[in-house]
Amino acid sequence: MAKIIGQSLPNIPWQDKQPNETAPVWRYTCNPIIGRNGNKRSNSVFNSAVVPFEDGFIGVFRCDSRSITMDIFLGRSKDAINWTIEDDPIEFEGADGEILHKEFRYDPRVCFLEDRYYITWCNGYHGPTIGVAYTFDFKTFTQLENAFLPFNRNGVLFPRKINDMFMMMSRPSDNGHTPFGDIFVSQSPDMEFWGRHRYMMGTIAGNSSGWQTTKIGPGPIPIETDEGWLMIYHGVITTCNGYVYRMGCALLDINEPWKVLYRSNDYILSPIELYECIGDVPNVVFPCAALADADTGRITIYYGCADTVTGIAFTTVDDLLAHIKNPK
Ligand code: BMA
Numbered sequence: 136m137a138k139i140i141g142q143s144l145p146n147i148p149w150q151d152k153q154p155n156e157t158a159p160v161w162r163y164t165c166n167p168i169i170g171r172n173g174n175k176r177s178n179s180v181f182n183s184a185v186v187p188f189e190d191g192f193i194g195v196f197r198c199d200s201r202s203i204t205m206d207i208f209l210g211r212s213k214d215a216i217n218w219t220i221e222d223d224p225i226e227f228e229g230a231d232g233e234i235l236h237k238e239f240r241y242d243p244r245v246c247f248l249e250d251r252y253y254i255t256w257c258n259g260y261h262g263p264t265i266g267v268a269y270t271f272d273f274k275t276f277t278q279l280e281n282a283f284l285p286f287n288r289n290g291v292l293f294p295r296k297i298n299d300m301f302m303m304m305s306r307p308s309d310n311g312h313t314p315f316g317d318i319f320v321s322q323s324p325d326m327e328f329w330g331r332h333r334y335m336m337g338t339i340a341g342n343s344s345g346w347q348t349t350k351i352g353p354g355p356i357p358i359e360t361d362e363g364w365l366m367i368y369h370g371v372i373t374t375c376n377g378y379v380y381r382m383g384c385a386l387l388d389i390n391e392p393w394k395v396l397y398r399s400n401d402y403i404l405s406p407i408e409l410y411e412c413i414g415d416v417p418n419v420v421f422p423c424a425a426l427a428d429a430d431t432g433r434i435t436i437y438y439g440c441a442d443t444v445t446g447i448a449f450t451t452v453d454d455l456l457a458h459i460k461n462p463k
Pocket of ligand 1: 182241242312380416419421439442
């Protein structure tokens with residue numbers, strides 16, 4: 136068994152794999168766990184991030200409002216399944232009013248790193264870019280500089296410094312619905328100035344892995360294992376009915392994470408259930424968080440379904456590694 140290097144989390148949501156299951160990832164039988172009405176004014180709750188906190192769990196949720204505006208909200212849970220989400224969006228403090236000025240916020244990730252929780256999200260600043268903030272207590276939130284110039288989406292931190300540098304994946308994009316997209320890794324000594332940008336991986340052209348031919352983007356915070364960083368990502372194909380979002384995974388070199396050791400040829404989760412295929416944006420599974428238990432190797436993935444509701448799905452570090460190492 137490969138070893139997850141991280142916390143013991145015996146209380147993450149879990150259901151065993153059914154004996155007849157052939158896929159590496161299987162859904163919670165009571166999905167979706169959060170419906171459209173997650174808070175007072177929500178039209179939809181999806182693409183959200185959760186972490187263990189105190190004696191339960193806390194999360195940052197994307198709730199699009201009934202006027203179809205995008206913002207991020209705090210939520211709390213004892214069991215990581217039943218969530219109470221606040222009605223007012225997170226308010227940030229910070230040194231520069233120019234940066235605090237809010238256009239839109241969506242697709243948050245939350246990463247515990249050294250002594251605090253960092254939140255990254257797609258932040259409107261003359262187009263989408265990567266917003267960065269930190270909190271110690273989920274009561275006050277300090278917003279830092281945007282990591283990159285627009286246009287960029289899917290800023291995902293590594294959960295520790297690597298070679299004494301903070302590292303973040305991202306997916307440079309455009310101001311629209313981006314018909315392209317590869318994943319890069321950037322480095323920072325201080326969480327403010329980001330550079331040393333390295334190409335990690337891109338779309339796969341041709342007929343060998345059609346689900347990831349249009350664009351790909353990083354999902355949850357990568358999971359450290361004794362074989363490398365295990366990262367889950369989304370991949371997109373353009374069909375005659377528009378984009379279809381699926382999930383894949385890859386194993387990255389532990390010291391130079393832009394080096395890809397293995398990568399999904401087959402997807403690990405595809406929109407198949409009704410709540411993934413019907414909603415505000417049909418045919419989307421979009422992962423933004425994962426809880427991993429170092430003792431058992433269990434992983435619970437949080438993902439947005441059809442840009443409308445939130446689901447969870449289960450896997451293990453060994454299921455994912457077997458999938459990428461033995462693709463056929
Ligand atoms: C992407 C983002 C995601 C969304 C996806 C599918 O560009 O906007 O938030 O889930 O499109 O609509």
